[in-house]
Amino acid sequence: MRRLLLSVPYLGWLLAAPASASTLSIDLIWSATTGFGTPGSDQIEALAGDLLTLDVWATTTGPEGLSGVGLSLRFDEDGKNELDLVSAMTISQPYWSLLADPGNYPLLNFESEAGQAGQVASFLVGTLDPGPVDTTFLLGQAVFEVNPSVQADGVDVRGSMATSLDGAFDNLNAPVALLSLGAAGVRGPVPEPSTGQLLLLGLVVLAVRETRLGSRTERSPPRP
Numbered sequence: 153m154r155r156l157l158l159s160v161p162y163l164g165w166l167l168a169a170p171a172s173a174s175t176l177s178i179d180l181i182w183s184a185t186t187g188f189g190t191p192g193s194d195q196i197e198a199l200a201g202d203l204l205t206l207d208v209w210a211t212t213t214g215p216e217g218l219s220g221v222g223l224s225l226r227f228d229e230d231g232k233n234e235l236d237l238v239s240a241m242t243i244s245q246p247y248w249s250l251l252a253d254p255g256n257y258p259l260l261n262f263e264s265e266a267g268q269a270g271q272v273a274s275f276l277v278g279t280l281d282p283g284p285v286d287t288t289f290l291l292g293q294a295v296f297e298v299n300p301s302v303q304a305d306g307v308d309v310r311g312s313m314a315t316s317l318d319g320a321f322d323n324l325n326a327p328v329a330l331l332s333l334g335a336a337g338v339r340g341p342v343p344e345p346s347t348g349q350l351l352l353l354g355l356v357v358l359a360v361r362e363t364r365l366g367s368r369t370e371r372s373p374p375r376p
Contacts, residue, residue: 171341174214177312178334183207194336200300208292216322217285220278227309228264234302238295244259273318304339
């Protein structure tokens with residue numbers, strides 16, 4: 153089960169305000185790469201030095217729509233420093249009159265290091281007019297560079313509502329129910345066996361074969 157991180161102000165509003173009939177779901181999709189991996193899903197293969205573009209898609213459902221949303225990203229939470237953030241931007245849509253990029257809040261953005269997660273905060277959009285209803289839209293994009301420490305170890309980036317800027321509200325200004333915040337992973341290549349490893353494997357196979365043949369010869373009864 154994915155863990156949802158909620159900011160303290162949003163969590164307080166969520167507990168105090170009447171429930172909204174609208175919901176919000178976030179999907180993180182790798183949309184482009186400079187490497188050999190195949191974009192189009194939440195998982196991608198990559199090598200050190202590859203640049204990966206991550207799309208942040210938001211889907212709102214329900215009659216009360218969405219008047220605004222703020223979302224952050226957390227990456228390298230396992231402390232292995234597999235990704236470096238290159239850039240991040242919020243995507244404009246016709247129904248948003250208010251928009252802010254993560255770069256507007258440098259104190260809330262930090263790079264991952266060995267033993268420390270990185271954060272992108274926050275993709276922010278909103279409107280003073282009625283917002284979209286039953287709509288899927290591109291909220292933002294982030295570009296990461298892959299580090300040599302990349303591994304196939306599960307989630308590397310996930311959505312978060314951990315800062316004071318984050319939250320989602322409907323057109324009646326009630327907090328929207330969060331169905332999911334999205335997650336994405338990067339898989340390093342499976343290492344090819346070296347010539348020495350292949351030679352060793354061949355010797356082991358031959359040794360096992362000779363042992364089995366010797367055992368059969370010892371157990372065979374003498375011919376009359």
